[in-house]
Amino acid sequence: MDLFDTRGASPMLIAQQMDAFDDSDWIYELKMDGFRCLSYIDQTMVDFRNKRNMRMLSKFPELKDIYKNVKGRCILDGEIAVLVNGVPDFYRLQKRTMLTDRFKIELEAARYPASYVVFDCIYREGQEFIWEPLMERKEQLSQLVVESPRIAVSRFVEGQGRALYQAAEARELEGVVAKRKDSPYLMGKRTKDWVKFKRMADEDYVVAGYIQKGRYTFSLIIGKYKGDMLLYKGHVTSGVTKEVVSLLEVTRVNPFRILPSENKDAIWVKLNYVCTVEFMPNLQNSLRQPVFKGIREDILPKEVQV
Numbered sequence: 001m002d003l004f005d006t007r008g009a010s011p012m013l014i015a016q017q018m019d020a021f022d023d024s025d026w027i028y029e030l031k032m033d034g035f036r037c038l039s040y041i042d043q044t045m046v047d048f049r050n051k052r053n054m055r056m057l058s059k060f061p062e063l064k065d066i067y068k069n070v071k072g073r074c075i076l077d078g079e080i081a082v083l084v085n086g087v088p089d090f091y092r093l094q095k096r097t098m099l100t101d102r103f104k105i106e107l108e109a110a111r112y113p114a115s116y117v118v119f120d121c122i123y124r125e126g127q128e129f130i131w132e133p134l135m136e137r138k139e140q141l142s143q144l145v146v147e148s149p150r151i152a153v154s155r156f157v158e159g160q161g162r163a164l165y166q167a168a169e170a171r172e173l174e175g176v177v178a179k180r181k182d183s184p185y186l187m188g189k190r191t192k193d194w195v196k197f198k199r200m201a202d203e204d205y206v207v208a209g210y211i212q213k214g215r216y217t218f219s220l221i222i223g224k225y226k227g228d229m230l231l232y233k234g235h236v237t238s239g240v241t242k243e244v245v246s247l248l249e250v251t252r253v254n255p256f257r258i259l260p261s262e263n264k265d266a267i268w269v270k271l272n273y274v275c276t277v278e279f280m281p282n283l284q285n286s287l288r289q290p291v292f293k294g295i296r297e298d299i300l301p302k303e304v305q306v
Contacts, residue, residue, distance in 0.1 A: 002126070003075065003122075004040055004074075004075060009075050009123070009187060010038075010051070010187045011038055011051060011077055011187070012077075012186050012188070012189060012191075012194065013188070013190040014190065014195060015194060016190075017195070017196050017197070018196070018197060020162045020166075020176065020197040021162065022159055023178075024158065024159040026159065026178050026179060026180055026181060027138075027156040027178070027181060028158075028160065028161045028179075029154050029176065030173060030174075030175075030176060030177075031168075031173070031176055031196060032079040032174070033081065033088035033089075033174040034082075034093060034117065035056075035079060035080045035081070035097060036078075037078065037079070037116075039066075039076045039077075039078065039118075041066070041076065042072075042073040043067065043072070045067055046067045048060065050298075051297055054297070059097055059105060060109065060114045061105065061106060062150065063114060063115075063151075065150070066116060066148070069148050069150075070146075071145075073124070073125050073126070074123055074124045074125070075123035075124075076120065077118065077120035077121075077122060078117050078118035078119055078120070079119075080093070080114050080117075082112050082113070083115060084112065087173070088173070088174070089112070094244075095108065095243065096108050096109075096112075098241065098243035098246075114150075115149065116151045117151075117154050118141060118151065118153055119154035120138075120141065121137050121144060122187075129185070130185040130187060131185075132185075133181065133183065133184065134179055134180065134181055138156075161176060161178050161197065169199050174198060174199065174200075175196055175200075177194065177195075178194070179194050200278045201278070201279055201280070201281045202276050202279070203276070203277060204276055204277075204299060204304050205224060205233055205236075205275055205276075205304060206223050206224065206225065206230060206271055206273070206274055206304050207220055207221075207269065207271075207273040207295075208223050208232075208255050208268065209263075209267055209268040210245055211263070211265050211266055212245075217237065218244070219236065219237040219240065220235065220240050221235055221263060222235065222236060223256065224304050224305060225301070226306045227305075228302075231258075232259055234286065234287045234290070236275075236277050236287065236291070236292045237290075238290065238291045239292035244292070247273065248273065249270040249272060250270075251268050251270050252268065255268065271301050272301070274295070274296045274299050274300070274304055275294065275296065276293040276294055279291070
């Protein structure tokens with residue numbers, strides 16, 4: 001079956017976080033603080049799919065015409081980002097993904113339009129490129145896209161990962177993705193052919209409940225599984241919005257066997273969601289300056305293990 005017609009592709013995933021390194025066999029790209037999507041594009045339309053293969057164009061209507069800047073039928077991999085003063089603004093992006101009202105989405109699109117930054121081509125005109133080396137896929141990509149304010153091709157440097165990471169750090173950008181030049185595109189897989197250097201560490205947690213601290217201030221209670229038992233791992237407040245809390249389904253069941261006393265005002269929720277939390281690395285087993293970075297749709301709660 002044709003990968004394009006079946007919408008059968010799934011994104012290759014980054015394996016791990018590492019310290020920056022230099023290697024002539026690798027390329028390095030800035031890590032966009034964005035929303036990962038595959039795009040199915042032909043001469044008449046674009047169809048964005050997230051990691052769970054859900055349609056996403058309705059959230060980003062300003063990108064509906066980017067097919068006009070792409071030469072032919074293809075599947076591209078990239079990130080949707082909202083840039084404010086030339087820097088990715090994850091808050092604006094997260095807000096957009098939470099909206100459901102079409103009028104509000106269009107208002108946000110007019111005020112803070114998104115762009116699609118593409119970094120890979122895995123299919124073109126009936127031919128799959130997933131087993132071709134990365135640099136061949138990059139060449140296909142360069143032939144396909146005519147850049148505009150709504151679509152751009154990710155730039156990369158060869159061999160000089162430390163310098164690019166230092167530049168990202170100086171501008172307080174999210175970090176750098178390192179990719180082996182000869183790596184195939186292993187759909188849905190995490191391999192050490194793609195790794196990241198990040199200014200901040202991040203981990204995934206199960207959302208177990210929340211505490212309302214003010215009219216618009218919420219703190220999520222988060223945990224990780226050890227086997228079938230959920231372990232308490234702390235709170236995250238920064239970045240949590242009312243829209244995030246509105247997704248949660250309240251229950252009377254406390255999912256933890258052991259819970260610190262400061263959670264007496266907790267509102268427990270069904271364990272349906274996994275979130276990514278970013279924090280300053282430290283030697284203690286605690287979250288330092290945690291920031292909520294978004295709900296993950298490509299992983300099940302029971303997969304989040306200590």
